[in-house]
Amino acid sequence: MRTQVAIIGAGPSGLLLGALLHKAGIANVIVEQRSAEYVLGRIRAGVLEQGTVGLLDQVGVSTRLHREGLVHGGVELCFGGARHRIDLHALTGGKTVTVYGQTEVTRDLMEARAATGLATIYEAEGASLHDFDGSHPQVRFNKDGVTQTLDCEFIAGCDGYHGVSRQSVPAGALQTFERIYPFGWLGVLSETPPVSHELIYSNHERGFALCSMRSMTRSRHYVQCALDDKVERWSDDTFWDELRRRLDPVAAEALVTGPSIEKSIAPLRSFVAEPLRFGRLFLAGDAAHIVPPTGAKGLNLAAADVGYLARALAEHYAEKSDAGIDHYSQRALRRIWRAERFSWWLTSLMHKFPETGAFGQRMQAAELDYLVHSTAAATAMAENYVGLPMEW
Ligand code: APR
Numbered sequence: 477m478r479t480q481v482a483i484i485g486a487g488p489s490g491l492l493l494g495a496l497l498h499k500a501g502i503a504n505v506i507v508e509q510r511s512a513e514y515v516l517g518r519i520r521a522g523v524l525e526q527g528t529v530g531l532l533d534q535v536g537v538s539t540r541l542h543r544e545g546l547v548h549g550g551v552e553l554c555f556g557g558a559r560h561r562i563d564l565h566a567l568t569g570g571k572t573v574t575v576y577g578q579t580e581v582t583r584d585l586m587e588a589r590a591a592t593g594l595a596t597i598y599e600a601e602g603a604s605l606h607d608f609d610g611s612h613p614q615v616r617f618n619k620d621g622v623t624q625t626l627d628c629e630f631i632a633g634c635d636g637y638h639g640v641s642r643q644s645v646p647a648g649a650l651q652t653f654e655r656i657y658p659f660g661w662l663g664v665l666s667e668t669p670p671v672s673h674e675l676i677y678s679n680h681e682r683g684f685a686l687c688s689m690r691s692m693t694r695s696r697h698y699v700q701c702a703l704d705d706k707v708e709r710w711s712d713d714t715f716w717d718e719l720r721r722r723l724d725p726v727a728a729e730a731l732v733t734g735p736s737i738e739k740s741i742a743p744l745r746s747f748v749a750e751p752l753r754f755g756r757l758f759l760a761g762d763a764a765h766i767v768p769p770t771g772a773k774g775l776n777l778a779a780a781d782v783g784y785l786a787r788a789l790a791e792h793y794a795e796k797s798d799a800g801i802d803h804y805s806q807r808a809l810r811r812i813w814r815a816e817r818f819s820w821w822l823t824s825l826m827h828k829f830p831e832t833g834a835f836g837q838r839m840q841a842a843e844l845d846y847l848v849h850s851t852a853a854a855t856a857m858a859e860n861y862v863g864l865p866m867e868w
């Protein structure tokens with residue numbers, strides 16, 4: 477088998493990259509270790525920046541997103557028993573975010589890809605990457621018990637944090653940066669209407685809480701929990717009681733509860749690998765970096781990475797220029813670090829940190845007070861929340 481770009485991973489990064497390359501006339505094959513159903517079974521965040529929506533528009537995969545997505549012009553911060561609105565729209569000169577689940581983005585990209593007839597090899601086991609430091613890279617994998625070889629010109633490692641791509645780079649060539657937070661998020665999906673028509677991020681003495689949504693009839697809520705907590709310890713009632721306690725009285729009263737459809741605990745981590753290019757191998761998305769979910773930057777950052785990468789590869793093929801490829805790592809990392817900073821900052825501001833004590837709590841209270849009473853501070857938050865521009 478032969479193609480121009482071999483993409484490892486059919487998550488949002490790999491699928492969007494495949495669509496952008498196809499649009500630029502570049503042949504690509506996706507090699508994914510799981511089944512499509514498994515990939516669609518993962519529940520992740522659901523806030524899209526305008527830049528992400530723009531990339532989906534570019535590849536013609538945004539009809540349902542524009543029909544069903546909820547456009548939000550603000551977010552609410554809850555602390556000290558009251559809510560305060562950050563007017564994203566007014567503070568950023570008219571920008572908004574779109575609430576539309578990552579699962580739906582993935583489904584739309586999968587369906588569009590199937591319609592183009594581009595090859596996606598699901599349930600490809602034991603992928604290994606070869607000769608990406610030379611001129612003839614190869615990806616080998618097992619499909620239905622048969623070893624297959626995919627010859628290509630470039631490999632895009634879009635295979636997430638646990639993928640094989642980053643692990644294939646010689647240890648000495650890679651530098652990693654990491655922060656593990658001392659808590660997790662317990663997330664619950666339910667067929668209930670959202671508490672408020674915008675997202676509520678709550679800083680409470682019992683810990684952080686977030687009221688998000690997937691539609692006007694489906695909610696996604698989170699509460700900060702201990703790292704070693706177990707989902708089995710949280711009955712639906714325990715969860716709703718805890719969430720209610722962490723909200724202001726008006727939101728607590730408005731909270732509609734119901735049976736959970738999904739319940740899971742995720743740890744919080746900040747992680748960056750540098751650089752993102754090794755000869756003919758590029759890393760993008762979660763394979764290269766992780767942000768804590770506060771602020772929902774994960775998918776948006778992945779989309780920006782593949783936006784840069786697709787443009788760089790298009791320059792290589794159409795204009796015979798390697799300038800974009802040569803700058804990919806530096807360009808993407810600059811934006812990645814700024815999104816890492818914002819996610820770390822919002823995480824630090826909103827959660828209960830066991831080790832910082834009463835002083836840390838007062839610092840958070842002072843910063844929240846400043847944030848909702850200073851246009852400068854609110855603007856800084858708003859422009860990051862809606863997404864920094866993709867500079868070329
Ligand atoms: N071979 C083939 N595929 C692999 C391998 C492998 N060895 N290892 C992992 N994969 C696949 C996974 O099964 C998964 O479908 O790569 C895909 C990676 O997808 P994601 O983890 O969703 O990563 P990415 O596409 O970069 O998406 C980033 O998703 O994880 C969230 O918060 C993150 O929102 C962000 C977005």
Ligand code: PHB
Nearest residue numbers: 521522688769770771772
């Ligand atoms: C979500 O809807 O899952 C979500 C929204 C906003 C966040 C994180 C997660 O900051």
